[in-house]
Amino acid sequence: MRWRGGQRGGGGIEDRRGMGVGGIAGGGLGVTVLALLGYFIFGISPETTTQVATQLGAAGSQAEGERGTPEDDAGLFVDVIGGNVNAVWSDLLMGYRAPTVVLYETGTATGCGFGQSAMGPFYCPTDQTVYLDLGFWQQMQTQLGASGADFAKAYVIAHEFGHHVQTLTGASDDVRKAQARATSQAEANRFSVALELQADCYAGVWAANAARVSGGEVALTTGDLEEGLKTASAIGDDTLQQRNGGRVSPDGFTHGTSAQRVEWLRRGYQSGDPASCDTFRGY
Template identity: 40%
Template sequence: MTFNDDSQLQGGKVKRRGRTTTAVAGGGVGVAILVFLIAQFTGFDLSGVTGGGGGLTQIQGGGTTAEPVTECRTGRDANASVDCRMEGAAESLDAYWTTESRQLGIAYTTPDFSLFDGSTDTACGTASASTGPFYCPPDRAIYLDTAFYDDLQATYGSSGGPLAQMYVVAHEWGHHVQQLQGTFADTDRSGTGASSGSVRVELQADCYAGAWVGDAATTKSANGETFFEPFTRAQISDALSAASAVGDDSIQERSSGHVDPDSFTHGSSEQRQRWFERGYEQGAVTCDTLSIPGSSL
């Protein structure tokens, strides 16, 4: 149990898009899955692979209609259903950032948050069933196929508990906050390496996720009950296991048996856990990864 059973969910923060179908040519479905997992969740720029002229070709069918997730009423629902868990996390994140954004000096707006099944169209391209979660700045929206959580546990090695799932959402929500701050526009994310702009942006999003977790047990739902029960250390460890599982070194070790820090785009497992814990313990105002020396990352 993570959510307070008696907390009240208002609904409407999360939408579920209808299924679309995607046929892939030029490498096959396996290549498409690998490309999207790397490009969207680990941050490698594969535009050269997926661009025109011999790259990956995608043919979409069906629509992208979205309906609000309306069946979620209480924290008990969020404990029982992954869709409702996403709704509960979104409501808690929105409540947290509505207040915390003032400390950061930004004008906060709520991101769109869409769950999908199969594939869906976005302003950042077509997301496939195995894309993994990502934030699309032009849409100011988070996209997630909840089947990714099975991969997070089976493929990436995370313990996969509820807080690990919600860490993923909180990280993407952190990217939305960065978009509002102008971080995406002001930071050169084209390079790679252990102290690159892309790593700094990702570690800050991890720190923002930790800051939300640190405050989440006190954030109140619509009926005045807190969204969550106090988190246990085991639940925090679940979130840390997710942060570790998607570290650049962990992914590279699993995929090739070789770690190349010069190609890092998100940071090492140790860095991702450390910055999550920094946010958890000290809050969002301490999440400055952008101006500090690379040796301090």
């Protein structure tokens, strides 16, 4: 993937790495429950984090990290990709406002409660912030069988920005209301799946427009899409359930099957149009 061609990052990173774990409100129980949500790796759905934080009364406190563009390679990558994702959505969505991006290690306080690296990358709608522990890149490759390519990492980032888009468009709030009306957990999970697949599709939309808005400085190269699709396949609910030694239980799906995640990432990339990402059709 091309991203070092002089393209500047957005400069909107808050870097909390090396600061230690922030304050934890709600006690050890809150940390334990949130850590168990690590099963939903690769972006806990916004409504899940909000509900859990509310139930636990977790707020936490955290000293503010250094703001700007990180100087290390991994941090710079996040900043450049995030800046490009923001540029794409500013072009595609009227009234788009960029989220905050926080880099942290191990754990940190968030507007949705205490966040841990075991949760994977996630987006909190309460403070409109994407939280990334960059150690996930290695975990994604060695433990989940995903790709270690740059585009696979960028896909993770763009997926979380997709949740921010859903907050701005009201889709996340619509899902929360629909889940409140659901008569079973399986029905509520269907809406979570639709939300996650739409975020995958939005990641594909970003990838399709990245080169155009950056003048080619951020762009996919040969084989990049395939690496992203490999990662999408590795993190499907059915694949994760099998990897954890359990039986495949569709009623417990919250993010979609491997085939669905591949399909919607590809669909977003092929169309380059957010209108093609209506995963809620028929609901």
